[in-house]
Amino acid sequence: MKRIQLLDKEFVLSIPASDIKRAIWDMAMKINRDLHDKNPLMVCILNGSFMFSADLMKLIEFPCEISFVKLSSYHGMESTGEVKQLIGLNENVEGRTVVLLEDIVDTGVTIDNLVRQLKTQNPADVKVATLLFKPEACTRDIKLDYVGLEIPNDFIVGYGLDYDGYGRNLPDIYTVVK
Ligand code: IMP
Ligand code: MG
Numbered sequence: 001m002k003r004i005q006l007l008d009k010e011f012v013l014s015i016p017a018s019d020i021k022r023a024i025w026d027m028a029m030k031i032n033r034d035l036h037d038k039n040p041l042m043v044c045i046l047n048g049s050f051m052f053s054a055d056l057m058k059l060i061e062f063p064c065e066i067s068f069v070k071l072s073s074y075h076g077m078e079s080t081g082e083v084k085q086l087i088g089l090n091e092n093v094e095g096r097t098v099v100l101l102e103d104i105v106d107t108g109v110t111i112d113n114l115v116r117q118l119k120t121q122n123p124a125d126v127k128v129a130t131l132l133f134k135p136e137a138c139t140r141d142i143k144l145d146y147v148g149l150e151i152p153n154d155f156i157v158g159y160g161l162d163y164d165g166y167g168r169n170l171p172d173i174y175t176v177v178k
Helices: 016-034 050-057 108-121
Strands: 005-006 010-015 041-046 064-075 080-089 095-104 127-131 145-152 173-176
Touching: 016 050, 016 095, 016 127, 016 145, 041 050, 050 095, 064 108, 080 108, 095 108, 108 127
Parallel strands: 041 064, 041 095, 095 127, 127 145
Antiparallel strands: 005 010, 010 173, 064 080
């Protein structure tokens, strides 16, 4: 298996780009079917979700907008449990279907906070589309409408996900070697 080094940690290939591509394709087909008449506002959650959002959006077949929010909760390999909103949403979401595009739901704190915050602005609906989900790590009771792949509770990098800023450019996903 292919191994890489990022800063002080070693990682091993765990999800090849071809598996990511297939998962995103399946998700896009479901979103096309479910939301084609909803004029949804797609919201990419920066930084981690930039690559997933770009690839998913290329497969969306109905007219829709995309916007960006920037949140931060991770430091190194740990979730801090505190979610900082570094860039907010400018669009008015009242009465609209909003689809949050997340790279990964880990403890669930980030997405739970964002969904709650959005709901105070009276959207018609808030849907969550996450490329990856760690069911064993999740501490919040959240509804995930679209999940690409369920993964074990290990720290990963690649395809937008980082270890202290590094690894986001990798087309495949790698798991830390313990
Ligand atoms: P949560 O709030 O614990 O669900 O974590 C959400 C955010 O933490 C994600 O959007 C990622 O940016 C980051 N994150 C969670 N797990 C990992 C991981 O294994 N590697 C890199 N970043 C992660
Ligand atoms: Mg993220």
